[in-house]
Amino acid sequence: xxxxxxxNQNPLxxxxxxxxxYLMAILNVDKLTYRLPNGRAxxxxxxxxxxxxxxxxxxxxxxxxKSSLVKILLGLVRHYSGRVEVLGKDIKRLSKxxxxxxxxxxxxxxxxxxxxxxMNLMQNISVYLxxxxxxxxxxxIISTLYETGFSGLRNKRLSALSWGEMRMIEILxxxxxxxxxxxxxxxxxxxxxxTVEWVAEKFRAMVNxxxxxxxxxxxxxxxxxxxxxxxxxxR
Amino acid sequence: xxNQCLGFLNKYKWxxxxxxxxxxxxxLIGFAFLLVGYNLQEATQGxxxxxxxxxFLKDAALPEDIDSLQRFLTQQPAFDSLEMVTREDALDRMxxxxxxxxxxxxxxxxxxxxxxxxxxxxxxxRTYLEILKRQVELFDYVEKGVFAGEWLEELERFNEIFLRxxxxxxxxxxxxxxxxxxxxxNHLWLKHQGTAGKLHLLGMSRFNLRLPVYIWSLIxxxxxxxxxxxxxxxxxxxxxxxxxxxxxxEPQHVIAIIISFTAISVLLTIFKPMKIPxxx
Numbered sequence: 001x002x003x004x005x006x007x008n009q010n011p012l013x014x015x016x017x018x019x020x021x022y023l024m025a026i027l028n029v030d031k032l033t034y035r036l037p038n039g040r041a042x043x044x045x046x047x048x049x050x051x052x053x054x055x056x057x058x059x060x061x062x063x064x065x066k067s068s069l070v071k072i073l074l075g076l077v078r079h080y081s082g083r084v085e086v087l088g089k090d091i092k093r094l095s096k097x098x099x100x101x102x103x104x105x106x107x108x109x110x111x112x113x114x115x116x117x118x119m120n121l122m123q124n125i126s127v128y129l130x131x132x133x134x135x136x137x138x139x140x141i142i143s144t145l146y147e148t149g150f151s152g153l154r155n156k157r158l159s160a161l162s163w164g165e166m167r168m169i170e171i172l173x174x175x176x177x178x179x180x181x182x183x184x185x186x187x188x189x190x191x192x193x194x195t196v197e198w199v200a201e202k203f204r205a206m207v208n209x210x211x212x213x214x215x216x217x218x219x220x221x222x223x224x225x226x227x228x229x230x231x232x233x234x235r
Numbered sequence: 236x237x238n239q240c241l242g243f244l245n246k247y248k249w250x251x252x253x254x255x256x257x258x259x260x261x262x263l264i265g266f267a268f269l270l271v272g273y274n275l276q277e278a279t280q281g282x283x284x285x286x287x288x289x290x291f292l293k294d295a296a297l298p299e300d301i302d303s304l305q306r307f308l309t310q311q312p313a314f315d316s317l318e319m320v321t322r323e324d325a326l327d328r329m330x331x332x333x334x335x336x337x338x339x340x341x342x343x344x345x346x347x348x349x350x351x352x353x354x355x356x357x358x359x360x361r362t363y364l365e366i367l368k369r370q371v372e373l374f375d376y377v378e379k380g381v382f383a384g385e386w387l388e389e390l391e392r393f394n395e396i397f398l399r400x401x402x403x404x405x406x407x408x409x410x411x412x413x414x415x416x417x418x419x420x421n422h423l424w425l426k427h428q429g430t431a432g433k434l435h436l437l438g439m440s441r442f443n444l445r446l447p448v449y450i451w452s453l454i455x456x457x458x459x460x461x462x463x464x465x466x467x468x469x470x471x472x473x474x475x476x477x478x479x480x481x482x483x484x485e486p487q488h489v490i491a492i493i494i495s496f497t498a499i500s501v502l503l504t505i506f507k508p509m510k511i512p513x514x515x
Contacts, residue, residue, distance in 0.1 A: 104438030
């Protein structure tokens with residue numbers, strides 16, 4: 001069961017900058033305790049802080065609570081104790097409608113791909129961006145697909161694509177959205193080595209452009225691709 | 236939002252048409268009963284306005300006999316008006332109804348002359364006309380008196396029973412319509428639920444997720460009620476052409492029917508719980 005962990009790639013600000021640093025926290029988890037319906041505690045007094053332009057990896061085998069943590073951070077699970085602040089908002093105090101609004105500001109990946117299989121790639125990206133309140137020109141989407149090598153799939157329905165391709169498309173649309181916070185549940189699961197490197201490269205690029213990324217993983221070799229600080233849920 | 240509604244309607248357009256058929260058939264049954272009840276009421280009211288005693292005269296009746304009978308009738312307290320139908324008038328009327336000249340077929344005019352006595356409104360009853368009939372039949376030159384009171388009363392009784400059956404049946408039709416519509420909405424929502432869950436997860440509000448379903452239900456109800464009324468209008472026009480004259484609903488009735496059933500459909504959709512699944 002993990003204890004408190006402070007993760008920040010940038011040096012921790014001191015003195016008067018502490019308040020500024022606190023306000024800049026993108027994600028702040030304080031003394032989170034969460035029990036499964038059968039009473040088993042997944043975390044007890046778990047703390048975590050993630051600042052601007054940072055990345056963090058959450059490691060754990062199956063059943064260690066990675067997906068539950070992602071669901072808590074996205075406001076999908078609310079019966080926990082402790083304080084969880086996402087983009088400066090205490091999510092437990094938010095109504096369901098406000099939480100839905102907050103999710104529009106975050107880029108996230110669930111355990112299963114959240115894509116529209118009966119729509120083509122262009123429509124999927126376009127709908128996703130519109131839901132996020134962004135309007136991108138069609139030509140802009142096409143040029144991104146061209147740059148990333150997906151232009152050949154743009155008119156294909158997603159039901160015709162593989163799991164790995166769907167995961168890559170999810171990362172691609174998050175990139176286009178460029179949110180301040182990205183939360184991904186097992187983005188490297190069931191991907192081949194080349195695709196793992198592709199995803200890691202996109203994550204690095206997003207952190208460099210100012211986003212903060214939290215990603216869970218269960219394959220130990222993934223940590224070498226990113227080299228980010230890590231929380232081990234098995235400890 | 237507009238695009239989302241259009242996309243949703245386009246995706247489920249066949250379901251609108253497939254569901255419109257059974258729904259409009261249910262409505263058709265209800266509308267047909269309404270139409271029969273409406274016609275029956277109209278017919279009864281029309282016939283009630285014609286409560287009258289027709290007094291057929293013997294061929295031997297002289298003009299002064301006719302004058303004396305007319306005097307007798309005009310002195311009755313129930314008197315409203317009289318109509319003299321000569322043998323030629325009767326022949327013309329019968330020829331018009333049959334479509335051919337009776338004298339050509341039979342070689343003579345078999346119809347007697349008659350006087351039609353119309354009573355005042357307060358005397359339009361079988362009892363009164365029966366008394367008058369007995370009185371006029373005492374005259375030597377009167378063949379017989381005929382009135383429609385008996386079968387009118389039967390018609391009224393039948394009309395009353397039919398209206399009761401129609402009301403009960405309409406309630407059943409309405410319940411069946413609502414149940415079927417609810418089942419179709421359930422089916423639609425189950426089909427849409429997966430996509431709705433993803434859209435909600437990615438940030439679409441609950442209202443925006445439900446809005447296309449409301450519009451779907453509005454369009455479906457409009458198509459359904461219009462389709463039911465059109466089939467009925469066709470049926471009514473065919474019946475009118477070959478059997479009896481059918482009086483169809485007035486335009487304001489048609490508008491009221493369409494608005495009512497559309498409102499039922501939309502209200503049902505608004506109050507239908509539509510659970511949006513999330514990763515909960």
